[in-house]
Amino acid sequence: DQQVKQNSPSLSVQEGRISILNCDYTNSMFDYFLWYKKYPAEGPTFLISISSIKDKNEDGRFTVFLNKSAKHLSLHIVPSQPGDSAVYFCAASHRNFNKFYFGSGTKLNVKP
Amino acid sequence: EPEVTQTPSHQVTQMGQEVILRCVPISNHLYFYWYRQILGQKVEFLVSFYNNEISEKSEIFDDQFSVERPDGSNFTLKIRSTKLEDSAMYFCASSEQSLHTDTQYFGPGTRLTVL
Numbered sequence: 001d002q003q004v005k006q007n008s009p010s011l012s013v014q015e016g017r018i019s020i021l022n023c024d025y026t027n028s029m030f031d032y033f034l035w036y037k038k039y040p041a042e043g044p045t046f047l048i049s050i051s052s053i054k055d056k057n058e059d060g061r062f063t064v065f066l067n068k069s070a071k072h073l074s075l076h077i078v079p080s081q082p083g084d085s086a087v088y089f090c091a092a093s094h095r096n097f098n099k100f101y102f103g104s105g106t107k108l109n110v111k112p
Numbered sequence: 113e114p115e116v117t118q119t120p121s122h123q124v125t126q127m128g129q130e131v132i133l134r135c136v137p138i139s140n141h142l143y144f145y146w147y148r149q150i151l152g153q154k155v156e157f158l159v160s161f162y163n164n165e166i167s168e169k170s171e172i173f174d175d176q177f178s179v180e181r182p183d184g185s186n187f188t189l190k191i192r193s194t195k196l197e198d199s200a201m202y203f204c205a206s207s208e209q210s211l212h213t214d215t216q217y218f219g220p221g222t223r224l225t226v227l
Contacts, residue, residue, distance in 0.1 A: 036218075043116070043203050043218030044155065089155060098143070099168045100216075102155040 006103035023090035030092040116219035135204030
């Protein structure tokens with residue numbers, strides 16, 4: 001099941017700079033997307049979501065962009081902080097189904 | 113702040129044994145979920161549960177798996193006859209409303225090791 005893909009297993013960014021995490025999906029029926037952050041030994045924590053009727057959603061330092069034609073979404077974190085170091089998962093679903101498909105995650109390391 | 117709790121944090125079992133993983137969702141939530149994450153792999157949806165019945169399940173959730181809400185607070189995942197490949201982190205989640213109108217809150221997970 002590869003409906004949601006995160007092709008970069010890891011990303012390293014300097015503190016204060018922008019982190020850009022990418023996610024691609026194959027199912028054009030997906031209409032709701034989320035980003036989760038996960039620290040070791042903890043469950044995923046919701047970060048930000050976007051519906052397919054929008055192409056951008058912003059919450060503080062976090063912005064999610066959705067490009068429906070390219071079936072691509074990205075999470076921008078600016079400025080990046082060392083506490084942002086974690087694994088980030090994108091997830092997608094369709095309104096008719098009460099389940100999410102997760103990507104494989106990108107491990108972000110923000111260097112002080 | 114209310115949170116989802118899971119017990120035990122680590123469960124070790126012999127292949128072929130039954131295990132029950134327990135979750136206490138956030139008290140006013142109505143939708144409940146189980147996910148699993150095999151080491152180094154993605155988080156995979158197993159099942160969603162609403163109004164005392166399964167609303168969605170994945171291909172992974174075969175006859176060896178069952179879920180139950182035995183009382184007003186617990187939500188359990190039972191694996192009837194564990195296999196080596198069932199070794200994973202199992203996450204419970206809950207939401208007040210359905211996925212498209214509300215956020216899921218995840219528990220810390222139960223690490224299941226099948227020997």
